[in-house]
Amino acid sequence: MMRDSSRNAAIEAAIASCNVIGKTIVEIGTGAGLPAMLFARYGARRVFSCEMDERIADAAREIIRANDLQDRIEVIAKSSRQAILDGDLPSAPDIIFTETLDAGVVGEGYEAIAEDIRQIANPNTVVMPDRVQQFAYLCTDVQAFEKNSVFYQCGFDLSCFNVFAERSYFSVNQMQHDPVCLSPTLLFRSYDYLHPNALDPVEHHVIAHSSGLCHGMTSYFDAHFGNFLVTSRDRKSHWHAAFHPLREPMPVESGRRYLLRGDKTGLIDLVSL
């Protein structure tokens, strides 16, 4: 992730463009401290950055000290929830920043982080990213589907273990998969940390443009940091696409209409209309 130069450049450009001089910043998820140090570089008065993994928080503190920014950046080795409960984060900061996105957007704790952001934001607080759009299409992808299940190995039937198979989504390296697209790409969900309804169930009517066996849905996202985009759609990005398997593969016919439903975990189902 930290070597993803387009992601880093977009984050730096977004921070540089929003006049952070003298501002108070809260960051959720310090990582190595890169966004926190960028806020300091562009003039933030104080950055409160929480990191729930203590070893990562220690490493970030060391990096921040080595860059002589310890007077302006405080790393709090706690989850955002705990930091709020303990009163470690300022209420109503000017900016709340988080880059805690996984391939399918929600897997790194989106729901809890969004609740935490709503706890400390006031109407003037700018949230970065302000919106994350997830795009998706139905596909044939035997390889991805089979990656998520086990049958015979060494002559033994292991299929009972499939009760543990991931039902919502997992990441797939598009370089190693060749999904066949069966439908137009649609805007599957728009996420906004400030809107509790962003995780409500979604329903889409989808008309297949090709016939084939549908194994699930492939998705990718665009995260908008003001006018700058951090995206998983670029094959050079460190994020892979997300594959959302159907419970069972389902034949779809070109020109037919289907109802595609999704829940807040990224779990989907598909019904013929």
Ligand SMILES: C[S@@+](CC[C@H](N)C(=O)[O-])C[C@H]1O[C@@H](n2cnc3c(N)ncnc32)[C@H](O)[C@@H]1O
């Ligand atoms: C994808 S990394 C991003 C790091 C850094 N913000 C960056 O953009 O380079 C996300 C980090 O957030 C941390 N994290 C995730 N959820 C968190 C939470 N609710 N509170 C604090 N840290 C969290 C993870 O441990 C991980 O180190």
